[in-house]
Amino acid sequence: MRYVFVGLLVLHGAIHLMGFAKAFGLADMAQLTQPISRAWGVVWLGAAIAMVASAVLFLAARQGFWLVGTVALVLSQVAIVSSWQDAKFGTLANVVVLVGVALGFASHGPGSLWAEYQENVKSSPKRITEGSVVREEELLALPEPVRKYLRVTGTVGQPRVHDFKAIWKGRIRGAATEEWMVFDAEQLNVLGPESSRLFFMDATMKHLPVSIFHRFVGKNATFRVRLLSAFTMVDAKGPEMDRSETVTLFNDACVLAPSSLLEPSVRWESIDARSARAYYTRGAETISAELRFDDAGELVDFVSDDRFAASADGKSFTLKRWSTPLKNYRAFGARRVPTFGEARWDDPKGAFTYIELSLVSIVYD
Numbered sequence: 001m002r003y004v005f006v007g008l009l010v011l012h013g014a015i016h017l018m019g020f021a022k023a024f025g026l027a028d029m030a031q032l033t034q035p036i037s038r039a040w041g042v043v044w045l046g047a048a049i050a051m052v053a054s055a056v057l058f059l060a061a062r063q064g065f066w067l068v069g070t071v072a073l074v075l076s077q078v079a080i081v082s083s084w085q086d087a088k089f090g091t092l093a094n095v096v097v098l099v100g101v102a103l104g105f106a107s108h109g110p111g112s113l114w115a116e117y118q119e120n121v122k123s124s125p126k127r128i129t130e131g132s133v134v135r136e137e138e139l140l141a142l143p144e145p146v147r148k149y150l151r152v153t154g155t156v157g158q159p160r161v162h163d164f165k166a167i168w169k170g171r172i173r174g175a176a177t178e179e180w181m182v183f184d185a186e187q188l189n190v191l192g193p194e195s196s197r198l199f200f201m202d203a204t205m206k207h208l209p210v211s212i213f214h215r216f217v218g219k220n221a222t223f224r225v226r227l228l229s230a231f232t233m234v235d236a237k238g239p240e241m242d243r244s245e246t247v248t249l250f251n252d253a254c255v256l257a258p259s260s261l262l263e264p265s266v267r268w269e270s271i272d273a274r275s276a277r278a279y280y281t282r283g284a285e286t287i288s289a290e291l292r293f294d295d296a297g298e299l300v301d302f303v304s305d306d307r308f309a310a311s312a313d314g315k316s317f318t319l320k321r322w323s324t325p326l327k328n329y330r331a332f333g334a335r336r337v338p339t340f341g342e343a344r345w346d347d348p349k350g351a352f353t354y355i356e357l358s359l360v361s362i363v364y365d
Contacts, residue, residue, distance in 0.1 A: 001207045002058075002059075005058065005096075005100055006055045006058060006059050008093060008096060008097070009051050009052070009054055009055035009058065009072075009097065009100075010051070010052055010055050012051050012076070012090070012093045012094075012097065013047070013048040013049070013050075013051030013052040013055070013072075014048065015090065016044045016045070016047040016048035016051065016076065016079060017044070017045070017048045018031065018032060018044075019032065019036055019040070019041060019043075019044030019045075019079055019083065019087070020041045020042075020044045020045040020048065022036050022041070023036040023037060023038050023040060023041020023042075023044065024038060024041055031086065032083060032086045032087070033085070033086055034083050034085055034086055036082075036083060040079065040082050040083075043075060043078060043079045043082070044079045046075045047072060047075035047076040047078075047079050050068060050069075050071045050072030050075055050076075051072045051076065051097075053068050053072070054068045054069040054072045054101075057069075058100070058104070063108035063114060064108075065101075065104045065108070066101050066102075066104030066105040066107075066108060066109055069097065069100065069101040069104055070101055070105075072097070073094055073097050073098060073101055076090065076094055076097070077091065077094055080094070103209060103228060103229065106228060106229040106230040107202070107209055107211055107229035108229075112211065112229055113200065113211040113212075113213040113224060113226060113229070114200060114202075114211065114229075116213065116215075117186075117198055117200040117213055117215075120188075120198050120215065120217065121188050121198060124163070124188060124190050124196065124198070125190055125192075126163075127162040127163065127365055130159060131159035131160040131161070131162055131365070132159065132160055133157060133158065133159055133160075134150070134155050134156050134157065134158060134159075134160060134259050134262065135156070136156055138262055139151075139156070139262075141268075142261070142262075142268060142276075143268050143269075143270040143271075143276035144270070144273065145273060145274055145275060145276055145291075145293045145297065146261060146268065146276050146291070148293070148297035149258060149291075149293055149297050149298065149299055150258050150259075150261065150262075151297065152296060152297040152298060152336065153258050153298075153329075153335060153336045153337065154331070154334045154335045154336050155258045155259050155335070157334075158259070158334050158335065159259075159365070160259040160260070160262075161191060161257040161259050161260065161364050161365065162190065162191060162192070162365050163188065163189060163190040163191065163364070163365060164188075164189055164256055164257055164362055164363065164364045164365070165186070165187065165188045165362070165363050166186070166187050166256060166359060166360075166361070166362045166363075167184075167185070167186055167359075167360040167361045167362075168183075168184070168185040168186070168187070168357045168358065168359060168360060169182075169183070169184055169185075169357075169358050169360055170182070170183055170185070170355060170356045170357040170358055171183065171355070171356055172201075172203060172354060172355040172356075173354055173355075174312060174354070175352075175354075176347070176349075176350070176352035179205075179206070181203045181204055181205045181210065182203065182204055183201045183202060183203035183204070183212075184201070184202050185199065185200060185201040185202070185357075186199075186200050187199040187200070187252075189249070189252050189253070189256070189257070191253060191257055191260050191263075193265070194218070194282065194283065195249055195253070195260075195282060196216060196217045196218075196249075197214065197215075197216040197217075197245065197248065197249045197252060198213075198214070198215055198216075198217070199213070199214040199215075200212070200213050200214075201213075205227070208227060208228060209228060209229055210225060210226065210227055210228075210229075210233075211225070211226045211229040212224070212225050212226075214245065214248075216242075216245040216246075216248075216249060219242070219283060219284075220237065220241075220242055221237070221241045221242050221244070221245035221246075222235070222236065222237045222241065223235075223236040223237070223241060223245075223310065223314060224236070225314075233313070234310070234312070234313060234314035235314055236310045236314030236315075236317075237314075238317075240308040240310075240317035241308075241310070241317075242285060243285050243287065243306060243307070243308065244306075244307045244308045244310075244317075246280070246282050246285040246287050246306075247287045247289065247304045247306050247307040247322065248307070249282065250266075250278070250280040250282075250287060250289065251289070251302050251304075251324055254278075254289075254291060254299060254302055255299065255302070255324070255326060255337065255338060255341065256337055256362060257364075261278070265280060265281050265282065266278055266279070266280050266281075267279040267281075271290065274292060274293050274294070274295070275290055275291060275292045275293065276290070276291050277289070277290050277291075278290075278291060287304060287306040287307075288304065288305075288306060289302055289303060289304040289306075290302075290303045290304070298326075298329055298338070299326055299338070300325065300326055300327065301323055301324065301325050301326065302323060302324045302326075303321065303322070303323040304321070304322050304323075305319070305321050305322075306319075307319075307320070307322040308320070309322075309345055320345050320346055320347065321345070321346035322343065322344070322345060322346075323343070323344045323346070324341050324342060324343050324344070325341065325342050325344070326338040326340070326341045327340050327341075328340040332361075332362050333364075335364070337359065337362065338359070339358060339359040340356075340357070340358050340359070341356075341357050341359075342355065342356050342357075343355045343357075
């Protein structure tokens with residue numbers, strides 16, 4: 001469906017070139033029987049360029065699509081009206097374009113979850129001073145597998161991470177029996193005494209766009225889902241969300257910013273040579289998780305019994321075991337992180353994976 005719409009935009013734009021060609025005598029356009037002045041020819045050309053530009057922006061999933069698409073739509077319809085007898089059926093194509101532009105506005109225009117995410121990103125605290133470098137002697141208080149993990153991830157000798165922005169691709173589903181939804185996602189985490197997490201996802205459900213926004217700033221966490229980026233499907237909040245997002249935030253820190261495992265907010269218990277238990281405190285919440293490592297020292301799983309699964313409407317919550325298997329480590333600059341992860345619920349009917357993520361890029365501080 002996505003490529004059909006892009007094809008329509010490009011074809012519609014190409015057809016507008018006919019009006020430009022007739023106006024400037026570049027070709028004999030028998031289909032256009034009415035005369036077209038050069039001034040109107042420029043309008044036809046502008047519509048063509050704007051249509052193709054909006055197709056490129058739509059294909060690249062850029063938030064400017066709806067704005068350029070609106071310009072294309074107006075220019076196109078004005079050109080069509082100027083040669084109504086010959087071009088009136090182009091209005092049908094513009095009706096389809098209008099639907100696409102409306103969805104683009106709902107998903108990325110003012111009032112959208114994407115716009116709210118961007119505003120939160122802009123207002124997130126920035127690092128004022130350089131972070132201190134992680135030293136080998138700071139690792140002495142940690143369990144041995146955690147020490148090894150900080151070494152293999154390149155954390156030692158690097159500044160402590162203040163924030164990171166990650167780009168993801170993947171797929172998600174609500175239950176083991178549901179179809180997968182593909183998505184593109186972006187997140188920003190700011191680490192510190194009161195860490196914050198912003199996670200925005202553009203998903204597709206049965207060819208329809210869905211916007212998903214996790215926000216954990218200050219004391220409270222929220223989780224919202226909008227169908228067609230306009231109709232609220234889930235609006236989850238409350239103490240269960242606060243606790244669940246505390247687990248998720250700590251998981252992010254363990255996986256993508258291991259230097260935060262040295263913070264006073266984390267307390268450790270040794271288990272064995274390949275696992276350790278952590279207790280993480282943020283505000284009034286203290287959660288625990290078991291970190292599991294392989295022989296190379298890489299974190300391969302994170303398991304917690306302190307996370308709640310929200311119902312389909314986000315109104316009720318069920319405490320379940322949550323785990324995130326990890327693999328495919330690679331370097332991003334001096335740091336090494338896993339580039340593929342899953343999240344699983346240990347449901348009474350059997351464990352199932354509800355999300356798979358592939359890391360596209362990550363930028364620190």
